[in-house]
Amino acid sequence: MRWISPAALTRRGMLNMNRRNVDYIARYNDRSAYPLVDNKLKTKLVAEEYDVATPALRQVVSQQHQISHFRERVADLNGFAIKPAKGSGGKGILVITRREDDSFIKASGAAVSLRHLERHLSNILAGLYSLGGSPDVAIVEDLIQCSSALTDYSFQGVPDIRIIVFRGYPVMAMLRLATRASDGKANLHQGAIGVGIDIATGRSLNAVQFNRPVKTHPDTGLALEHIHIEDWHTMLVMASRCYEATGLGYMGADLVLDQNSGPTLLELNARPGLAIQMANGKGLLPRLKYIESLKRTHLTPEARVEYAMSIFSHTGNLSAPQQTGYRKPAFA
């Protein structure tokens, strides 16, 4: 068993769970805004208002009797994703990539029957995957056609990009790649790979799997060192716009790069995890404190992204804010 001393963690500015809950989530996230992010359907609607692209909505199943019509309504869809509106941590998401005769092929390649899908929908409605077990609705969305540049890196599942947005400023980002161990899911604690992404450039930094540093993808064998995210600036701006859309001061935005429509928002998270720090090899605290110390914040998402890209470079150290009228942060 290996341990690290609390002093060493403090020196690296590691944000811990208690502090995240008390000092950031409780302080900057208004409870009334939670339904916006905890319900994917509401997220979708509010995101559209702020010009943030989301996967096209095909169907909403909100009543048990609607399940019997599910088959007809997906008849013309080749691939689709079924999601519980109030699901968390990727639970209950079923991705169908194509169909063969009467059976549906999952992302993992396994074939499932229509009965299985109907049972899944019924479970979603009963609240099996929702927070607190409350009744839920199922949404059926278009399948994401992942940008070819990134698809190769991921085993089966769609690679997504998690960006932590603090008071509208993107402060840290990582690319999440599914592996065989994570069963095609992009959840780090299930074994997905997290690749830190430099806010300033959109280039990959370190990569971790199960909290251990890795150099190559264990399933695809591709080196993880020189990944470059296309449309990086647009992506950051979209993530930043979610601040205006939801009013949440501290959140995680999960985006994907769609082949056709470019950066697309998958979901928002009001309680983003801490593993992103491991993928970046950097603690969040100095950046959060830096943003907190700004006397007046930038008004537009574009300005915030410009500012964040200029100061949160992986190589450079945080220095005093350049603009006049800004107070010099105590820790810089």
Add this chain to the structure above:
Amino acid sequence: MKSRYPFYIAIALLIFTGVGIATLRHFELGIPWLSGEERPVWLVEARVDFRASGDPVLVSLNLPDDPPGFHVLSEQAASPGYGFSIVDDQGDRRGEWSIREANGPQTLYYKAQFIPDPDAQPRPPEQPPEPDTVYWEEPQATAAHEVLALAAAKSSTPESMTRELIKLIRSTDPDQNTALLLAGHDDVDVLVKLLNYADIPARVSEGVKLEDARRRQPLRPFLEIYDGDHWLTFNPQTGEQGLPDNVLLWSRNTQSLLDVMGGSQSVVSFAMLRQTVPALQLARAESMENGLGFLSLYQLPIEEQSMFRMLLLLPLGAMVVAFMRVIVGIRTSGTFMPVLIAVAFLQTSLGPGLVTFITVVALGLLLRGYLSNLNLLLVSRIATLIILVIFMCTAISIVGYQMGFNTGMTVTFFPMVILAWTIERMSILWEEEGPHEVFVQGGGSLLVAILAYLVMSLPIAGHLTFNFPELHLIILAVILLMGQYTGYKLSELRRFHPMQEYD
């Protein structure tokens, strides 16, 4: 950032109030800090013997009322066929036995338990007593004047006057004045008469000397004088002021110790025994009378008391859960499920409780595996699980009983709905995250439950939480403080250790 000072002041206030009330109650009510403490109690029995003459009988015995240095814990009278009541006759507390007809030798008993308490003082008299008017005939009047003058010359206060008088009366070589006064009279009576004659209110009280396992003890006279505020006690033999610790003043301010109507040859004698009584029992018996007594739970019916005994342990379990999750960082399935399991363990004891819990959950997981194939709605699935859990518990009870294990029956103490939900959660966890996560969370829950059980089953924990409910304010303060902890959890020190490679 909001100032945290009001918060910390509130925390300090909570702790201060908790400790303060507990200490106050400890000293005022005598509730012991530890459960095993014992206190001495004197059981004193007054025995009245007399010969009845076949007529209606009324026996009236003076009873102790607020004896200095003692509390009356309980009292009772034993006397076959007699009616008994306690009457208050102008400040004179008396026990009265009565019977329509009695013949031959009769024995009546009165028993009382006394708790020594050095602080117990009788209430001061409402009106200051007046000295009795005393008439002497010549030549005693002259002699009394002489004696008093002699004593007064050597004294300044009523107390010193009393001491001087006792010295003169008790003198081995009395002068002729004292000899004249004492002729044919009891020393103590003469003293009382002399003191009253000197305008000092005085009276004779009778006390019994407490010695373990003594029988047939008589009452001894003590001299009491009034100094303007209190009655002061003197030993009429030695002149020593104050009452010895082991003397219980039985009768004070009374005309007679015993009156018997319808009988003759009456005698009172005393027997005594030193007992020990748990200090807690004393505190409970006394809590009724005390001003702070209303804060305790002793007045509630016994059934509610035992329920509160259990309820008041819960905050302790909640504190353990908060500690394990906030500071240590152990993952549990369901936030406070471990506390409920720990409460069940308290009823079943740990070993059998663990076995039944694991059996029920394991069997439940097997059955749940089948249920998931049935494609049921969530609510009916949980309802089915609850029924299955009850079936399993019934089966365990019956099989256990038939095999001779009574412990099997304690399974009923487990909260069935919580068990059903635990099984459901574990089962979903198994399907989604694999067995590893089930063991991590299940093991974490059990570990926390066992720790909570160990803390809650400490005798001192049960004693303090029930007898000093105000200590929960401190638990509350600790939990609030933990809610402010923003440092690293123990588990994070391990989780983040790969960060050592980055600088």
